[in-house]
Amino acid sequence: MMSPVSRLSFPSAATSAGCLIAFVFAFQLAFLGVARTAHAIEIQEINTAEGIKAWLVEDHTIPLVAMRFAFRGGTALDPEDRSGLATILSGTLDEGAGDLESQSFQKALKNDAVRMSFDAGRDNFYGRLQTLTENKDAAFELLRLAINEPRFDAEPVNRIKAQIAESLKRQENDPETVAIRTWMRIAFKNHPYARNTDGTLEGIAAISPDDLRALKTRLFSKQNLVISVVGDIDAQTLSQLLDETFAGLPETSDAKVVPQADVTAGPIRTIVEMNIPQSVIQFGHVGIKRNDPDFIPAYVMNHVLGGGGLTSRLTEEVREKRGLSYSVYSYLSPFNQAGLFLGGAATQNERAGEALKIIEAELQRMADDGPTADELEATKTYLTGSYALRFDTSTKIAGQLLGIQIEDLGMDYIDRRNSLIEAVSQADVKRIAQRLLKPGSLIVTVVGQPKGIDPIEASQ
Amino acid sequence: MRKSAFSAWCYSLFRMAAASTLLLLAPAFSASAAKLGENVSTFKLDNGMEVVVIPDHRAPVVTHMVWYRVGAADEPAGQSGIAHFFEHLMFKGTDKLKPGEFSKIVARNGGQDNAFTSQDYTGYFQRVARDRLPLVMDIEANRMTNLTLTKEDVLPERDVVLEERRSRVDNNPSSKLSEQMNAALYLSHPYANPVIGWEHEIKALNRKDALSFYKLYYSPNNAILIVAGDVTESDVRELANKYYGPIPAQPDLKPRSRAKEPPHQAARRVIMRDARVDTPRFRRVYLTPSYRTAEPGEGPAFEVLAQVLGGGTTSRLYRKLVVEDKTAIVAGSWFSGDFLDSGTFGLYGSPAPGNDEIALEAALDAVIAEVIEKGITDEELADAKRLLIADTLYALDSQAKLARIFGSALTSGQTVRDVQEWPERIEKVTPNQVLAVARKYLRIEASVTGLLLPLKTASETE
Numbered sequence: 001m002m003s004p005v006s007r008l009s010f011p012s013a014a015t016s017a018g019c020l021i022a023f024v025f026a027f028q029l030a031f032l033g034v035a036r037t038a039h040a041i042e043i044q045e046i047n048t049a050e051g052i053k054a055w056l057v058e059d060h061t062i063p064l065v066a067m068r069f070a071f072r073g074g075t076a077l078d079p080e081d082r083s084g085l086a087t088i089l090s091g092t093l094d095e096g097a098g099d100l101e102s103q104s105f106q107k108a109l110k111n112d113a114v115r116m117s118f119d120a121g122r123d124n125f126y127g128r129l130q131t132l133t134e135n136k137d138a139a140f141e142l143l144r145l146a147i148n149e150p151r152f153d154a155e156p157v158n159r160i161k162a163q164i165a166e167s168l169k170r171q172e173n174d175p176e177t178v179a180i181r182t183w184m185r186i187a188f189k190n191h192p193y194a195r196n197t198d199g200t201l202e203g204i205a206a207i208s209p210d211d212l213r214a215l216k217t218r219l220f221s222k223q224n225l226v227i228s229v230v231g232d233i234d235a236q237t238l239s240q241l242l243d244e245t246f247a248g249l250p251e252t253s254d255a256k257v258v259p260q261a262d263v264t265a266g267p268i269r270t271i272v273e274m275n276i277p278q279s280v281i282q283f284g285h286v287g288i289k290r291n292d293p294d295f296i297p298a299y300v301m302n303h304v305l306g307g308g309g310l311t312s313r314l315t316e317e318v319r320e321k322r323g324l325s326y327s328v329y330s331y332l333s334p335f336n337q338a339g340l341f342l343g344g345a346a347t348q349n350e351r352a353g354e355a356l357k358i359i360e361a362e363l364q365r366m367a368d369d370g371p372t373a374d375e376l377e378a379t380k381t382y383l384t385g386s387y388a389l390r391f392d393t394s395t396k397i398a399g400q401l402l403g404i405q406i407e408d409l410g411m412d413y414i415d416r417r418n419s420l421i422e423a424v425s426q427a428d429v430k431r432i433a434q435r436l437l438k439p440g441s442l443i444v445t446v447v448g449q450p451k452g453i454d455p456i457e458a459s460q
Numbered sequence: 461m462r463k464s465a466f467s468a469w470c471y472s473l474f475r476m477a478a479a480s481t482l483l484l485l486a487p488a489f490s491a492s493a494a495k496l497g498e499n500v501s502t503f504k505l506d507n508g509m510e511v512v513v514i515p516d517h518r519a520p521v522v523t524h525m526v527w528y529r530v531g532a533a534d535e536p537a538g539q540s541g542i543a544h545f546f547e548h549l550m551f552k553g554t555d556k557l558k559p560g561e562f563s564k565i566v567a568r569n570g571g572q573d574n575a576f577t578s579q580d581y582t583g584y585f586q587r588v589a590r591d592r593l594p595l596v597m598d599i600e601a602n603r604m605t606n607l608t609l610t611k612e613d614v615l616p617e618r619d620v621v622l623e624e625r626r627s628r629v630d631n632n633p634s635s636k637l638s639e640q641m642n643a644a645l646y647l648s649h650p651y652a653n654p655v656i657g658w659e660h661e662i663k664a665l666n667r668k669d670a671l672s673f674y675k676l677y678y679s680p681n682n683a684i685l686i687v688a689g690d691v692t693e694s695d696v697r698e699l700a701n702k703y704y705g706p707i708p709a710q711p712d713l714k715p716r717s718r719a720k721e722p723p724h725q726a727a728r729r730v731i732m733r734d735a736r737v738d739t740p741r742f743r744r745v746y747l748t749p750s751y752r753t754a755e756p757g758e759g760p761a762f763e764v765l766a767q768v769l770g771g772g773t774t775s776r777l778y779r780k781l782v783v784e785d786k787t788a789i790v791a792g793s794w795f796s797g798d799f800l801d802s803g804t805f806g807l808y809g810s811p812a813p814g815n816d817e818i819a820l821e822a823a824l825d826a827v828i829a830e831v832i833e834k835g836i837t838d839e840e841l842a843d844a845k846r847l848l849i850a851d852t853l854y855a856l857d858s859q860a861k862l863a864r865i866f867g868s869a870l871t872s873g874q875t876v877r878d879v880q881e882w883p884e885r886i887e888k889v890t891p892n893q894v895l896a897v898a899r900k901y902l903r904i905e906a907s908v909t910g911l912l913l914p915l916k917t918a919s920e921t922e
Binding site: 327 | 517559560563564569572573587588616624626689774779783813853856860
């Protein structure tokens with residue numbers, strides 16, 4: 001019953017119930033940091049006989065294999081009246097496949113200590129497989145079954161639907177989740193990005209096994225597939241296993257393309273009343289997409305502002321100087337069809353208005369003056385020096401390689417990344433800060449009973 | 461992904477924290493292989509500081525940790541939260557560093573740092589490139605005894621801790637229930653107090669209390685240095701002697717001794733209603749021994765029992781209540797034994813639509829009664845062992861996780877050897893041992909049952 005209490009939780013950890021936040025953070029980390037020392041990582045490009053492509057980093061130190069993969073296409077493709085479909089798919093693929101019914105499939109995973117999981121993001125559908133080397137054949141065979149021959153029997157489908165529905169109900173009472181979901185609804189209006197990735201109670205209730213089969217067919221194809229593998233396996237063995245696992249998929253799929261998304265401009269302030277002692281504040285506006293040439297300068301800028309944990313300006317002003325919040329942060333959240341600049345804080349109701357004013361002032365100060373030379377230098381040495389920390393476990397390396405592939409950054413990205421950071425000048429950061437940060441146009445959602453924050457309705 | 465996220469979410473941080481240190485408590489190769497951690501070495505400095513080195517040369521980085529054998533359960537009466545509050549204050553200034561400079565130096569050198577507090581330990585760590593190890597040792601050694609606290613440092617940080625409490629506990633009915641259950645579980649032992657502290661006691665903490673706490677507990681003879689990653693024992697020995705070696709031991713440090721629990725003779729129930737609760741949630745926590753206080757074999761037997769009863773979708777509780785009978789939407793169990801004085805065994809669940817918490821509790825109790833009567837099958841035992849031992853193999857992938865496993869064990873009265881031999885001890889568990897711990901410790905009189913319920917409806921209140 002006694003969990004350790006940390007001095008600082010980064011947003012991904014702090015909001016364990018906030019799936020969206022956790023997701024965007026994971027996503028961002030996946031392709032944004034790689035390092036000077038990381039050149040030791042040697043990536044092999046796999047092209048199998050059946051046309052499956054993958055990146056492999058061989059390391060035989062520990063008898064484990066870690067694989068991450070993704071199909072391009074996620075919850076943003078859910079039909080409007082089946083909102084939650086991709087999430088239910090992620091929960092039911094391992095609930096029975098081939099001749100194995102739900103319990104038999106789960107037991108087979110346990111028998112060989114195979115770790116398999118799926119996760120639906122807005123733009124991508126992710127899979128993970130981890131296995132002891134000695135059990136890799138069984139692990140890949142179970143994955144083959146899950147991807148190619150899921151059963152979608154009524155019992156597990158209904159059970160998982162009920163669990164996701166229950167999770168949704170709980171999230172409706174969780175202030176962090178309510179704050180970010182309200183924010184997304186305001187920002188994206190009728191665009192599919194506005195929808196909760198877990199869907200709606202009505203959408204989930206309507207989902208049938210046939211809907212799941214249809215989504216699987218739409219989403220899973222060789223053309224849509226990105227794979228990275230790290231660990232105790234050689235290229236030839238992996239090629240065979242990949243062919244056995246994925247060759248049965250169709251070459252192409254007819255997944256729709258998510259339309260370009262516009263982000264609503266503020267100022268908008270929405271207060272969601274909840275009887276809690278602390279107000280949870282979510283703020284943000286349009287940001288920058290990953291393929292924008294200014295993404296790296298923007299990333300450096302955000303690090304100085306609110307991305308740098310204990311050393312950021314927001315932490316210094318809101319937490320260290322005034323004791324207003326345990327956690328205060330900002331981040332860039334690039335989706336395929338829109339970029340976001342987002343941030344959050346949590347402050348006792350009485351002082352919520354004060355905290356928000358300070359945050360807005362810090363955004364303005366950064367937009368006006370950019371970082372100091374010293375801040376820029378410290379940020380560069382942090383970002384370049386810490387890149388190697390993203391490569392110290394097989395699962396982390398696999399995640400990095402997957403992100404680099406999803407974003408088409410190139411196989412040499414790990415070697416190039418630190419020089420991209422080094423090349424950022426103070427003028428670059430100031431320019432991007434001016435372009436990006438618009439404290440007068442923020443959408444702010446606050447959950448709680450905040451003092452000193454008045455609602456501002458959307459214009460029109 | 462979804463399923464595991466969901467079940468963990470039910471028991472939230474507790475389950476995660478317990479599981480992460482416990483299920484992974486030890487590194488060792490699978491049943492067929494020798495014990496792991498054979499490359500882990502340990503030694504002591506002359507001033508009493510213990511050192512553990514966990515080599516992992518796959519990446520050129522290191523995890524540097526200093527663990528102090530002091531936690532919330534060592535706090536003076538009426539000062540709950542001071543161990544954790546003090547952990548925050550360690551990032552203020554020293555004779556050489558300005559407030560906040562510690563983390564800035566680490567970051568400027570491409571490193572990450574943080575700290576954590578539990579009932580039995582307080583830990584500080586940095587993750588850096590291999591060549592920055594001397595630098596972080598230098599500043600960590602500096603703040604072990606040279607902290608200078610001003611009033612201006614202390615008061616805003618106390619507000620930060622109060623905000624942390626609001627975020628983690630007061631804003632969250634599920635956490636509030638757990639805090640209340642915890643307070644009801646212990647009759648005399650200080651584990652009854654929350655690690656973060658009671659709000660009114662946090663508000664009264666001050667600089668003087670913090671400094672006297674610091675002077676007594678922050679010393680090399682109360683600390684364990686753990687370095688994991690791209691280092692060798694001889695590297696660490698040389699550096700540790702250079703940076704930590706000169707710090708004098710604290711002669712006034714006494715053996716850790718906390719109030720003892722009397723026999724538990726009455727089942728307790730804690731019921732909390734909240735407008736933000738929709739589906740009821742059920743929890744029960746039994747007081748058990750910890751790894752340190754258990755009879756030989758009991759700790760591993762508890763791990764097996766928790767796995768068989770409630771470790772995932774093929775466990776008895778999930779299969780019977782969630783899949784077959786549809787009594788529950790989620791159900792499971794856990795064991796948490798990495799503590800100095802006692803451990804806990806927990807059950808959790810939520811009723812499925814159309815059921816209530818009364819039916820759920822009856823169904824859980826039936827599963828418990830059955831295991832107390834008949835024990836577990838040989839097949840269940842073999843399955844659980846395989847999984848638990850595989851978990852230790854997976855833990856090998858992360859130097860930071862291994863460092864935490866060793867730190868948590870050593871600060872709760874176990875040894876490096878205990879950790880190394882954990883897989884062998886799991887392997888030796890017999891069905892009779894599992895039956896014995898179930899019979900001996902799953903006594904309702906030694907438990908607290910907690911219910912988180914919606915507000916009463918009009919018809920219920922009439």
